[in-house]
Amino acid sequence: MRRQELFSTGGPAMSWSKQQARFSNLSFRREAGRMRKQAMILALDLGSTAFKAALFDSGLNRLAEQAAPTPYMRQEGLSVELDPEDVWSAAEGLIRKVAEKAGVRPSHIGTVAVASQAQTFCVMDAGGRPMTPFISWLDGRAAAEAAEIQARFGPVFHQHCSFPAASGQLQVCQIRRLLKLDGSLLAGRGAVAPLPCFVFHRLAAVRVTDSNLAAMSGLFSLERRDWWDDILDFCGIPREALPGWLEAGGGFEARSCCAALGVGRPLRLVSAGNDQTAGAYGAGCGACNVLVTLGTALVAYRVAGDRPGPYSATGCWGPYPGGRFYELAYRDEGCLALDFARRKTMPDAGASEFLEAAEREQPPVGDCGWLFIPGRIRSGDPWIGDGERRLLPYAAVEGITFSVRQLVFEDLQCRNPGRVLVAGGGAQSGFWRQLIADALNMPVERACGDSLLGAARMASGAEPDNVSNAAVATPNPERAALLAERFKQWAAAQKTR
Structure with a gap:
C-alpha cells in the first residue's frame, strides 16, 4: 500500500x-x-x-x-x-x-x-x-x-x-x-x-x-x-x-x-x-558531533550518516532529515533525578537555586563524601556515603553528569566527538556545562539553536550545519583528573547496589 x-x-x-x-x-x-x-x-x-x-x-x-x-x-x-x-x-x-x-x-x-x-x-x-x-x-x-x-x-x-x-x-x-x-x-x-x-x-x-x-x-x-x-x-x-x-x-x-x-x-x-531530532537539527549537530540534552530525560544524540543501523546493541536509531540516520542513548532519570534531589534537600528552592547551591558547595579538591546514582531515585535512596549534608546537591549534579559521560563514551561509543553541544534547561547553567566539560575532558558548547528553530529550519529547507554556538566551557586538567577517578568509584557503586 x-x-x-x-x-x-x-x-x-x-x-x-x-x-x-x-x-x-x-x-x-x-x-x-x-x-x-x-x-x-x-x-x-x-x-x-x-x-x-x-x-x-x-x-x-x-x-x-x-x-x-x-x-x-x-x-x-x-x-x-x-x-x-x-x-x-x-x-x-x-x-x-x-x-x-x-x-x-x-x-x-x-x-x-x-x-x-x-x-x-x-x-x-x-x-x-x-x-x-x-x-x-x-x-x-x-x-x-x-x-x-x-x-x-x-x-x-x-x-x-x-x-x-x-x-x-x-x-x-x-x-x-x-x-x-x-x-x-x-x-x-x-x-x-x-x-x-x-x-x-x-x-x-x-x-x-x-x-x-x-x-x-x-x-x-x-x-x-x-x-x-x-x-x-x-x-x-x-x-x-x-x-x-x-x-x-x-x-x-x-x-x-x-x-x-x-x-x-x-x-x-x-x-x-x-x-x-528537531533539537539536533536546530543546534547544527553534524556528523561526528554529540548533542546532550539535559531535560526530563537525559539524552545523548549523534547524526550517524546515511548508513542504516542499528549501530550498537543498546542505542536507539532512526531516520534523520535529508535521508540520514541518527543514534541516541538515554536515561529516564535526567532532570527527573535533579528534581528528586532538589525536593529531598532544598524543597523550597527552584532548579536554578539548587544548581547555585551545588556550585557553591563544590569541593575544590578531593571528593565530597557522597555518590549519587540517578537510577535509584525510584527506590528513594540514590545517595551513598557519609559526607556533610550541604554537599548533597553537588553530589546529585555530579552523579547526573557521570551518566552523561556514560552515555557519550559507553552507550554511543563516541570517544572523540568533533563537538559536544548541550541543550535543555540544565544547559543554561555555566557551572553544569563546566562540570560536563571536566567529566568528559573536552570542550562543551551551549547549543544556541533549539527544537523550535530545528522544526522551522526543516520547514524552510535550510541545512542544519554551521550553526554557531556560544559559551564554550574548556576542561580544567586538574578537575578532569579528579573526576576521572570519581567516575570509577561511581561506576563501581552503580553496579553493586
Missing part, C-alpha cells in the same frame, strides 16, 4: 482527499523555494515538561515565543495521562499568544511545523473525537505486554524498531494493553493518534505522522520502511487504524479547519520528528 493511501481526512474509514491536501514526497531541501514564499512559520514543540511555540519569519528570525506546562491530567502510580481537549487547548492557546506577541494575525501563519515527544498517543473515532486519554511515554502500565512482544520477536526487534527491545513505554505495548481491556477499540471506528497527529487533525482534519516518530513506536519497520505487519498481526492492530506517514522533516499542503488560523485557508504542515 502506498503512503498516500494511508492518509485520512477524518478517520480510518475515509481516504485522503486530493482536493483538501496534496501530499508531497519531495525532500524538504527540494521544497525550499516554495517554502520561503510562506511569510510566517509557526514551530511547535510538544515536549514532556512544556509545550512551546515560536514564530519565525522567512529569514528564520525568531519573532516571538511562548511556553505552557504540559497539561498532565493524571500522574498516579504507573499511570501518566493527558486530557486530549487540554492538549488542544494548550496548543491553540500558544498559537494565539505567540502571534499576539509578534504583533501579527494568526491567519498570517502559512506553515506549522510540529516536533513532539515520542510514544504519547490517544485513540480517536472517525470524527476525530477522543476515545481515550493520551497515554504518556512516562506511563508504566504495559510491562507485561512488552515482555510478550519481546518473547515473540526477540533480537530481530531492533532491526525494525528504533529501540533495542520492547518496553512498556512503547506505543505498541500500550495499544496491546488497551486492546486487552477493549478488543473492539480499533474495530472499524478507532484510530491511533500520536500527539502531533492529533494536533494536525485539529489543524487541518488530516491524520499523519513521520518516519522518525513512527520508527520509535514499535509499530513501524525500519527494515521494510512501512508499518510492520508482523507486529500488527501479533497485537491485533488493523493497519487502517494507523495514520499516514511521510519522511522526517517532510510536509504537505492542506486546508485549515482551525479557527485561530482561519477556516478554509491554505496551510502547510511539516512533521519535524521527535523533539530530540
Whole structure:
C-alpha cells in the first residue's frame, strides 16, 4: 500500500482527499523555494515538561515565543495521562499568544511545523473525537505486554524498531494493553493518534505522522520502511487504524479547519520528528558531533550518516532529515533525578537555586563524601556515603553528569566527538556545562539553536550545519583528573547496589 493511501481526512474509514491536501514526497531541501514564499512559520514543540511555540519569519528570525506546562491530567502510580481537549487547548492557546506577541494575525501563519515527544498517543473515532486519554511515554502500565512482544520477536526487534527491545513505554505495548481491556477499540471506528497527529487533525482534519516518530513506536519497520505487519498481526492492530506517514522533516499542503488560523485557508504542515531530532537539527549537530540534552530525560544524540543501523546493541536509531540516520542513548532519570534531589534537600528552592547551591558547595579538591546514582531515585535512596549534608546537591549534579559521560563514551561509543553541544534547561547553567566539560575532558558548547528553530529550519529547507554556538566551557586538567577517578568509584557503586 502506498503512503498516500494511508492518509485520512477524518478517520480510518475515509481516504485522503486530493482536493483538501496534496501530499508531497519531495525532500524538504527540494521544497525550499516554495517554502520561503510562506511569510510566517509557526514551530511547535510538544515536549514532556512544556509545550512551546515560536514564530519565525522567512529569514528564520525568531519573532516571538511562548511556553505552557504540559497539561498532565493524571500522574498516579504507573499511570501518566493527558486530557486530549487540554492538549488542544494548550496548543491553540500558544498559537494565539505567540502571534499576539509578534504583533501579527494568526491567519498570517502559512506553515506549522510540529516536533513532539515520542510514544504519547490517544485513540480517536472517525470524527476525530477522543476515545481515550493520551497515554504518556512516562506511563508504566504495559510491562507485561512488552515482555510478550519481546518473547515473540526477540533480537530481530531492533532491526525494525528504533529501540533495542520492547518496553512498556512503547506505543505498541500500550495499544496491546488497551486492546486487552477493549478488543473492539480499533474495530472499524478507532484510530491511533500520536500527539502531533492529533494536533494536525485539529489543524487541518488530516491524520499523519513521520518516519522518525513512527520508527520509535514499535509499530513501524525500519527494515521494510512501512508499518510492520508482523507486529500488527501479533497485537491485533488493523493497519487502517494507523495514520499516514511521510519522511522526517517532510510536509504537505492542506486546508485549515482551525479557527485561530482561519477556516478554509491554505496551510502547510511539516512533521519535524521527535523533539530530540528537531533539537539536533536546530543546534547544527553534524556528523561526528554529540548533542546532550539535559531535560526530563537525559539524552545523548549523534547524526550517524546515511548508513542504516542499528549501530550498537543498546542505542536507539532512526531516520534523520535529508535521508540520514541518527543514534541516541538515554536515561529516564535526567532532570527527573535533579528534581528528586532538589525536593529531598532544598524543597523550597527552584532548579536554578539548587544548581547555585551545588556550585557553591563544590569541593575544590578531593571528593565530597557522597555518590549519587540517578537510577535509584525510584527506590528513594540514590545517595551513598557519609559526607556533610550541604554537599548533597553537588553530589546529585555530579552523579547526573557521570551518566552523561556514560552515555557519550559507553552507550554511543563516541570517544572523540568533533563537538559536544548541550541543550535543555540544565544547559543554561555555566557551572553544569563546566562540570560536563571536566567529566568528559573536552570542550562543551551551549547549543544556541533549539527544537523550535530545528522544526522551522526543516520547514524552510535550510541545512542544519554551521550553526554557531556560544559559551564554550574548556576542561580544567586538574578537575578532569579528579573526576576521572570519581567516575570509577561511581561506576563501581552503580553496579553493586
